[in-house]
Amino acid sequence: MAAYILRRIIYMFVVLLVVSGITFVLMHAVPGGPFDGEKKLPPEIEANKERYYHLNDPLYVQYLSYLSEVILPRLTTQAPTLLSNDDYLVTIKTGNYWFKWMNFGPTYASRSRTVNDIFRDQLPVSFQLGTFALLIAVAIGMPLGILSALNHNKWPDYLGMSVAIFGVSVPTIVLAPALVWIFGVSLKWLPPTGWGAKPPFILGLFPSKIGWDYFKYAILPAFVLGFGSSAVIARLTRASVLQVIREDYIRTARAKGLAERMVILRHALKNALIPVVTVLGPLFAALVTGTFITELVFGIPGLGKYFVVSISNRDYPVIMGTILLYAVFLVISNLAVDIIYGFLDPRIRFE
Amino acid sequence: MASVTKTDNANHAASQPLTLKSQSLWREALGRLMRNRGAVTGLIIIILLILTAIFADFIAPYSYAKQSLLDANAVPQWIIKLFPSIKGYAVIKNNYPIGADSLGRDLFSRIVYGTRVSLAVAFIGPVISLFIGVIYGSISGFFGGRVDNIMMRIVDVLYAFPGLLFIILLMAFFRTTLAQPPEGTFAYYVGQLDSKFGGLLFIMIGIGLTGWETQARLTRGQVLSVREKEYIEAARTIGASNGRIMFRHILPNILGPLIVLETLSIPGYIYTEAFLSFIGLGVNPPTPSWGSMISAGSRALRAYPNQALFPALALALTMFAFNFLGDGLRDALEPRLRGTQE
Secondary structure, eight states: HHHHHHHHHHHHHHHHHHHHHHHHHHHEEEEETTTSSSSSHHHHHHHHHHHTTTOOOTTTHHHHHHHHHHOOOEEEOOOSSTTSSSSSSSEEEEETEEEEEEEOOOOOTOSOOOOHHHHHHTTHHHHHHHHHHHHHHHHHHHHHHHHHHHHTSSHHHHHHHHHHHHHHHHHHHHHHHHHHHIIIIISSOOSSSOOOOOOOOOTTBBBBSHHHHHOOOOOOOOHHHHHHHOOOOOOOHHHHHHHTTTSHHHHHHTTTOOHHHHHIIIIIIIHHHHHHHHHHHHHHHHHTTHHHHHHHHTTOSHHHHHHHHHHHOOOHHHHHHHHHHHHHHHHHHHHHHHHHHHHOOOOOOOO | OOOHHHHHHHHHHHSSSSOOOOOOHHHHHHHHHHHOHHHHHHHHHHHHHHHHHHTTTHSSOSSOOOOOOOGOOOOOHHHHOOOGGGGGEEEEESSSOOOOOOSSSSSHHHHHHHHHHHHHHHHHHHHHHHHHHHHHHHHHHOHHHHHHHHHHHHHHHHSSSOOHHHHHHHHHHHHHHTSSTTTHHHHHHHHHHHHHHHTHHHHHHHHHHHHHHHHHHHHHHHHHHHHHHHHHHHHHHHHOOOOHIEEEEEEHHHHHHHHHHHHHHHHHHHHHHHHHHTTTSSOTTTTOOOOHHHHHHTTTTTOOOOHHHHHHHHHHHHHHHHHHHHHHHHHHHHGGTTTOOO
16 A cells, blocks of 8 residues: 555556656747836846846756746755745744755746745635635535436436436536626625635744635525536536446345345445546546636635636746645545545555 | 336237348437437537638628728627717628628628638538547457557647647648649649638648547547457458458448537537637638637727627627537437436
8 A cells, every 4th residue: 555655656656757747848838028018128127137047048948947946946055035036835943954845936027026925825715716626516416316316217317307407407607697787786695796715824824813704705606606516516416426336245134134224335336436536536626726707706815716817928937836835736636535435445456 | 107108009009010120220210310419409509600701702791801991890789788888989881791800801701701710620620530539449449459559659749749739730831831832743733722622621630630649549449349240250251351341240330429429529620620719729710710710809899899799799609509419329329328428
């Protein structure tokens, strides 16, 4: 098991390396640069800026120095400064030395902010929203799917699948403005925009104060995000349960006189959950790294915006940072999914 | 009940031995599809949408691009009844069936023309992704071994990219590289073609280039399972070439699941275009797209809810139709899996 996880982690690093390489090549292949604004800068100033951010180095030098800043930990006697190229995600003081690790670089959009600042301030908001959305998706999707499957071709099935088809057919750009209009503008039950938590965040991710003032902001956007995904989960759960309850071991469980409830909970669901868990991995990664539309419509200061804006602004470190962040979440949650498999199905061995 | 039908059938078959006409697989599937009410409804809606797209010039009462600023945000009488809160300030003009947008363009005409954009993406996006995905997947599955391993690792890596970002990056690349190429070059003509389609060409290419990975995985899996079958061995023994085995013997047998997957991913493609237009990276104005109309409308959501409502309804209806058709196709083409597959 340990060897398996170790091999997976090595594989993860290879994937991340390739992702970073492709992103780097692709974003530099797009013509235009970060300083081509509406107003053209004088050439000397542009040259100065490019020198400051090392944009005039050969591309492979830029890529290698980016990798070394992100991957290699460094141990120096130099205390951290406030410069935007000296901001490390992990900074620990040990005796006279400073341990510094993971510098994702500056953002060209601001003189003082760094990509790490974006991770510190915006990622937690998206993370909280995404976690709520995932919980809602599972809380709606799984029971709906199970009820549909257990009442196959009866009215709960038709109702459940209608809700599911509604969920996949009404996209976020429709549902989000609609809910803002109904609950935020017309009924005034919930605030139409905003988010209830501000930095600093506990452990860099969790809100420091939880209460109605926090949740009232989260309900609508989390529902919008979660509902679409719940439809996917419901259809998958239904299909999977339907397949499992025809298996021989379910007949065996019934034959030995187990209560129907036990048959379903203990024998059917545990096995039916495997394909459902598979989609939760990528879903989690997509939800917690920010979803542009929901955050835009609800005015939530999350990460989603940076994914899109950084590309049109050619803000290279932010493009790299956000795409790598997504990839890290994806590979880690896929690893988690594979490990959960082993608990759900003892036949799956880690080799 | 079930047993009664069974005996009925048995009697029926016994009284008329061997008179049942053998039907081809596809005919049977068509029959099953036509018996599915949801799928037929979806199909009818899609046919109506196609007709709307073709005859948009005759259906739309106004031009989609012509602005008349005096009629900005005008609404007809019945919208006021629907949303009484806008009564105080709204300009009432009954010659617009569902109102006009903030530049005084008829909303209904723009929705009608917007059908073209959404349907173009719905039909051309899948063709591109099917083309790349099937070729890639069949090569990977057919040759197997090391080739398969390397090709599938590449797909794994592509999976680790956030899909929409990849599209945005690709589109930024295409658009800026092909923006001002010298006249007469290939890039110039591609750029011209794109601007003729209102910027749609690169959206479709982007969607196709990012949507093929799932298709490639499915194709590979199907090819892997089919290529060990006896009839493939038989074809090989009589000396059929690789190409012939692939196109004559393997592809027709795995087409069903591929079509089903592609139909079920059409709503996703439509949504991607709407999303891109929503954030302003989609079709170039004034070409109307439902996504950009929803985006513009949701900025005036409180003042003029009709401006976002109707394009949103159109988008949702179209996605409903394709989802229903996709579900029906799955049941029809894969009867063994009826109700058991996602």
